[in-house]
Amino acid sequence: MADFLSAKEIFDWQPYNLPGNSAAQMARARQRMIDQGQWHDGQILGRRGAVGCVSLEITQRCNLDCTYCYLSETSEALKDIPLEEVFRRIDLIRTHYGENTDVQISGGDPTVRKREELAAIVRYARASGLRPSLFTNGIRASRELLSQLCDAGLIDVAFHVDLTQERKGYTTERSLNAVRKEYVDRARGLPLSVFFNTTVYPGNFHEVPELVQFFVAHSDVVRLCSFQVGADTGRGLERERVTVNPYTVMQAIQMGAGCALNFGAVSAGHARCNRVAYGLVINGKVFDFLADGESAGKVIANTAHVVFDRQDKAKTVWRMTRAIAARPDLAAGFLHRAVSFAWKAGADLIAARGRIGKLTFFIHNFMDADRLERERCEACSFMVMTPDGPMSMCVHNAKRDRYLLVAAQVKRGDKTVYWNPVTGQTQEHRPGHLDVSLSRKNARGRAKKFVEPVRIAGEAGQSRAKSADAAEDTL
Ligand code: SF4
Numbered sequence: 267m268a269d270f271l272s273a274k275e276i277f278d279w280q281p282y283n284l285p286g287n288s289a290a291q292m293a294r295a296r297q298r299m300i301d302q303g304q305w306h307d308g309q310i311l312g313r314r315g316a317v318g319c320v321s322l323e324i325t326q327r328c329n330l331d332c333t334y335c336y337l338s339e340t341s342e343a344l345k346d347i348p349l350e351e352v353f354r355r356i357d358l359i360r361t362h363y364g365e366n367t368d369v370q371i372s373g374g375d376p377t378v379r380k381r382e383e384l385a386a387i388v389r390y391a392r393a394s395g396l397r398p399s400l401f402t403n404g405i406r407a408s409r410e411l412l413s414q415l416c417d418a419g420l421i422d423v424a425f426h427v428d429l430t431q432e433r434k435g436y437t438t439e440r441s442l443n444a445v446r447k448e449y450v451d452r453a454r455g456l457p458l459s460v461f462f463n464t465t466v467y468p469g470n471f472h473e474v475p476e477l478v479q480f481f482v483a484h485s486d487v488v489r490l491c492s493f494q495v496g497a498d499t500g501r502g503l504e505r506e507r508v509t510v511n512p513y514t515v516m517q518a519i520q521m522g523a524g525c526a527l528n529f530g531a532v533s534a535g536h537a538r539c540n541r542v543a544y545g546l547v548i549n550g551k552v553f554d555f556l557a558d559g560e561s562a563g564k565v566i567a568n569t570a571h572v573v574f575d576r577q578d579k580a581k582t583v584w585r586m587t588r589a590i591a592a593r594p595d596l597a598a599g600f601l602h603r604a605v606s607f608a609w610k611a612g613a614d615l616i617a618a619r620g621r622i623g624k625l626t627f628f629i630h631n632f633m634d635a636d637r638l639e640r641e642r643c644e645a646c647s648f649m650v651m652t653p654d655g656p657m658s659m660c661v662h663n664a665k666r667d668r669y670l671l672v673a674a675q676v677k678r679g680d681k682t683v684y685w686n687p688v689t690g691q692t693q694e695h696r697p698g699h700l701d702v703s704l705s706r707k708n709a710r711g712r713a714k715k716f717v718e719p720v721r722i723a724g725e726a727g728q729s730r731a732k733s734a735d736a737a738e739d740t741l
Pocket of ligand 1: 535536539540630631632633642643645646647648658659660661
């Protein structure tokens with residue numbers, strides 16, 4: 267029986283603000299995995315990195331309103347945090363987790379921020395030795411913008427496309443493949459790893475196999491497809507998840523891939539949070555790269571020092587080959603498996619003229635805000651950078667306003683001033699209580715129903731008044 271955090275424990279949960287360097291963080295991550303029974307040869311957390319990735323929310327605004335949105339009802343009413351504060355948080359990521367940490371530049375949708383500011387953020391993250399990824403719904407991610415961000419040092423782009431976004435004119439995931447295809451074409455040929463994010467819920471679960479087939483067919487550009495199980499958190503309206511869980515999603519992915527995939531060989535944190543499998547795509551067919559889980563675990567345990575370069579596949583393969591060749595015990599087993607794989611996939615390898623694509627299948631299982639499992643929060647691999655340090659994304663989602671409705675301390679010349687997220691203005695003294703007023707223009711998700719007039723014949727005036735009162739009570 268899972269042990270859930272109480273409302274008070276969620277309220278009291280603090281961001282990590284730990285002294286030490288990235289080596290100390292790595293040791294802490296390993297200890298957390300050991301403490302939660304998640305340490306094994308294929309465990310990446312605490313071995314390859316001290317964290318899976320860190321989300322850097324550079325705006326709370328978005329040009330969509332997803333039905334499973336994790337943002338706060340107040341988000342749209344808030345101004346974008348100043349660049350100085352974004353840079354300070356990048357510095358915090360660097361000091362906490364060290365070089366080569368993956369940073370998700372997200373929001374809201376980061377592309378609604380001024381273009382030159384977005385480019386400056388990417389440039390600063392890369393210059394700090396981090397690996398910046400753009401997490402976007404893609405609407406404003408034109409080829410021109412992506413090229414500009416590549417020049418600034420962007421490494422990955424992750425497009426979120428699915429039915430929960432209620433894009434006009436699209437009623438099935440199949441119809442949304444036209445949007446995905448357009449995004450694939452925008453990114454094709456740029457030095458970027460391309461990911462796709464899909465929220466899975468009862469309304470689109472039956473389409474997961476066909477979606478997987480789309481990603482396989484475009485694996486010349488798409489490197490990773492991530493499926494997130496819809497959770498009861500944030501401002502979103504949808505709450506249903508009964509039939510959808512990581513296990514049913516794993517089955518649906520394998521159905522689409524047309525082969526069994528080993529989702530247990532490699533872990534990136536807690537097994538109830540993340541599941542990952544790697545497919546090799548040859549002649550349009552998927553082969554399980556980690557079918558032999560035991561050997562895969564041994565390779566992972568002994569090659570943690572090898573730095574992966576997602577922009578240069580050949581370099582990564584070469585580095586791994588050298589590391590394996592340096593260990594005769596690994597090399598013998600690896601060679602044996604390579605030969606039997608070539609035998610199994612021989613006809614397809616010939617038909618594909620030796621071209622092999624790689625597609626990662628990832629499942630992320632966010633928790634409902636009122637059912638946070640202690641063990642998973644303590645083993646969390648996905649942090650968001652708050653003003654006070656990194657914090658588990660699930661815990662953060664359960665109390666977002668606590669970190670959004672605070673003034674940021676910023677330096678202007680030799681003066682320290684306070685930036686107010688509601689007005690976007692700086693002031694000399696730290697503001698006390700911050701009030702947000704929602705209107706029909708800035709209310710999103712669940713808050714919309716409090717500010718929209720309720721159309722009941724003969725009672726319209728009265729209902730409007732009630733709506734306004736309810737909105738105030740809620741906030
Ligand atoms: S954000 Fe939540 S689901 Fe994701 S790794 Fe952390 S605790 Fe697990």
